[in-house]
Amino acid sequence: MDIVDVVSDYVSLKKKGQNMWAPCPFHEEKTPSFSVAPTKGFYKCFSCGKTGDPIRFVMEMEGMEFPEAIRHLAQKYGIPIEETKLTEEVKEAISFRDRLHQVMHFAKELYVQNLWENKTGRAIGYSYLRERGMTDEIIKNFELGYSLEEWEGFRKSAEKMNYTVPEMEGAGMVINKDDGKKVFDRFRARVMFPVHNLSGKIIAFGARTLSTNKKEAKYLNSPETEIYHKSRVLYGIYQAKERIRKEDNCYLVEGYTDVISMHMSGVENVVASSGTSLTEDQIKLIKRFTNNITVLFDGDSAGVKASLRGIAMILAGGLDVQAVAFPEGEDPDSYSRKIGPNAFREYLSDKKTDFITFITNVMLKDVGNDPLKKTQVARQILEVLAKIPDAIKRDVYLKTCAKLLEISEEALKKELQGIFEEEQKRSQYRPQTGGASTPPPSAPPQNYPDYEPDWAPSPEELMAIGEIPEPSKTNVPVQETAYSADVELLLRHEREALRMLLCYGQLDVEEGKSVAVYLQEELQGVDILEERHQGIFEVYYKRLGLDQDVSGTAMLGATEGEERALVDTLISVKYKLSGWMDRHQINVPVEQDNLGHNLYKVIVNLKSAHFDRMEGQLQAQLEESHISGDEQLMMETLAMIVELQNMRKQLHQEAHQNRYKL
Incomplete structure (x- = not known):
């Protein structure tokens, strides 16, 4: 299906260069920043960050679930849907x-x-x-x-x-x-x-x-x-989902009457956990509609402390959290009825604050001048901050926390690093469940080998076999691994794509298009799993957009810590490989001689690895939904598997057609 046709039903697109442009339908703006790439089948708003394919666009605009969007588009374009055969059981x-x-x-x-x-x-x-x-x-x-x-x-x-x-x-x-x-x-x-x-x-x-x-x-x-299954359900989500998407925010309360009272006050983007502790599945449910949650509290420290685990889970899920406290003895239901709809909406707007300021101020009420209690509070807050995957957000919150606690920023950073190290030690002995666990924020994976010239094959050999092989067992020290085989392979292909960007980013891969631009276009919509890789990609393209130097030396200066060490390793690989080949008298073509072909193979390998991992996760989810009897999740998962298989088939067809294109 043509993404331009799909999007044109909702917005008026105008051609500019190779892409189509319009004001973003997901937020109000005067200057068009919403771009549709017809050849790639993707849309992206460079202002609010929304991105996806035609199916995701319909899901966002209509508030539909995946199967509903599939059926909607199939009916619109007369595309037959291949039904998955089910067993009699x-x-x-x-x-x-x-x-x-x-x-x-x-x-x-x-x-x-x-x-x-x-x-x-x-x-x-x-x-x-x-x-x-x-x-x-x-x-x-x-x-x-x-x-x-x-x-x-x-x-x-x-x-x-x-x-x-x-x-x-x-x-x-x-x-x-x-x-x-x-x-x-x-x-x-x-x-x-x-x-x-x-x-x-x-x-x-x-x-x-x-x-x-x-x-x-x-x-x-x-x-x-x-x-x-109460851990997967939020009261009011059916009535609220469309408003949550439009407001790009979800209010989280405790009870049924809280939800209903807020609706009567004109606040419809609200759900309740119904007295249960917030779960990861509930957070994922909210994230399908927004990345912003505002938690409503009664303001007492006991309630806030009890909610810290839930807030930490929300932050670990990559969502942003704000908070509103009500006067003592009041809750959303009682207070909305007490002051009326207009005043209640104004109260929510005026009293909303970032979560770190809120929880710090509330917890400091019980501290007084006791330094030991202040230390305990600081530790509790840092354990929550440690869950934030975004290093910039974490740093901003850390500065705020230091001011409120009147503790030096350096001391808090040192303690935060200690929390990361403790988490790493625990993760080494954490039993595996068959899936890939997410590494702690800013704690880079130490569980897969770096490029080593003593065992690493040449890039040309890698391209010839279509994947990066396992390193020699004799030359790499045995380490505990926290990653499954599919994640190991995915991380290697991510690293190879990053190496190509750092080493050849400014070279033209075809007329008028550099390696950096080609990679950016081809990997649009592909999530980078490892945090260090994502961080380096972001620094590179940010500098590129500002017309700043993106050479290897410049990137070394623009990164720090583990990211800098990785940059140093990757930009050194081609020189180390050259020396390795000379020592062993191996004569192979220089990678740069066939750059376009090699780059395309790297992209195909990375996408294929993503599909392998995604299909494994979906098959596990399908089995789980079958066991639990979650019919909706099962049918949604089946539809996603079918769509993924179609995407894989399309990738392989394109790879075969374009084998010698570049």
């Missing part, structure tokens, strides 16, 4: 999960009917919601309901619709005791808050009692089922 599991969804939909309809049409439900449930200030519109939008005070009311109603006890039990709606002799409803005499997944299906309920009996739990939630 998988089909049976999907059928059962479909019945569970039907049970939950029926339960929602029954509870809604109770709330609006049943005398008891209207007198108790509806009246309670109205007393909390909820409008009819908001009640209908969140599909709130009421369960009657009956032990078998739901079960009997469901049986009339031919739903079986195993299906009701599997959905978490009834409790089965004594092998079916006692089957009774899980929820009775409670206001019902349906929990939706991303596509809007009901997967669980949160139920609030209106009883004054203190022995009775205030909230009763659905148990884990084949369709409901």
Whole structure:
């Protein structure tokens, strides 16, 4: 499909040079910085950084999931979708999960009917919601309901619709005791808050009692089922996802009523963790729509300390965090109702602050003049800062932290480095789970060999066999590895691409196009896994964009620490290799003589390694979703595997066609 056709449905593109340009549809701007590359099939905004292919563009613009976007584009362009064949076992599991969804939909309809049409439900449930200030519109939008005070009311109603006890039990709606002799409803005499997944299906309920009996739990939630895994769900995400994308920010609160009250105040980009500790899956869910999270606190130090782990996880996921504290004794629900919608929105805007300033100020309230407590606070905050993968952000926050704590920046840097070293030691003995773990920030991987002239083959030999081989076991010291084989290979190909950039970046690979420009175009949309590699790429292209010197010597001066050491190693390789070949009297062509061909092979190898790693991750995810019974994740993963295979096929076809092009 033509990316220009896809994007043109949403914005007016104008040709400038080889690319098409327009004001970015993802943020407001007057000067066009949104570029579409027809030959590459990618778009990129040079202002907000949004980038991707036609499928990603539709997902972003329409708020669709991957399978939905695939079907949307396939229907638009008349492209048949190849359905993945499923085993009978998988089909049976999907059928059962479909019945569970039907049970939950029926339960929602029954509870809604109770709330609006049943005398008891209207007198108790509806009246309670109205007393909390909820409008009819908001009640209908969140599909709130009421369960009657009956032990078998739901079960009997469901049986009339031919739903079986195993299906009701599997959905978490009834409790089965004594092998079916006692089957009774899980929820009775409670206001019902349906929990939706991303596509809007009901997967669980949160139920609030209106009883004054203190022995009775205030909230009763659905148990884990084949369709409901609380660690992967956020309350309100279905209603909020489009607004989160448009606002490029997600407010994170604790409870159901917090979400609903904020909606009534006109703040719709809000979700709740529903009383559970924030998980990595929940963070990934938010990241599908934004990289910015604003956490709302009640302001007490105990709550902040309890949230530090969650904040650290958000930061480790590459998201930016801000915070808002409410007056003591208030939460988003109570405070929004207390001061009204307009004042509440103004409060959120005025009180929003960066997380480091917020948590430092809150935690310092309990310190006083006790130096030991201040040291403990500093350590806790540094452990959070250590999770930030962006070195520049980390440095900025460190300066802020030093001022607030009144501790020297150098002392904090030294302590932070100690935290990194401790993490490295722990990671050496951390058991592997089959996937690649992400190395600690600014702690460069020490687990794969550097280029060594005593064993390294020439670049021409590498190109001939199509991949970088394993080094000789006799010449490389044995080390513990934290990386799987596919990641090892990917890192090697990243390094080879970086070497080509540093050694030949300013040479023309074809008329009017340098190695640096060619690499930049071809690797658009390809994530660089290793932090040092990414850092060097960024420094190089930043200097290139400013017309600054990007020679090897200049790059040595522009980098520091581990990045500088790596630059020094890579720009020395071609000279060391030359000496190695002379010693062994091996006569091979100079790499520069066939630069275009060699560069193209490096790019193909790197992309292929990315596809290998991605497919391995997707296959693992597919197996996990099959075991857990997550139908939505399974179908989404299957679609992604099919798309990835098509991309791999296209890459190989292009590689074959262009073998002697450059």
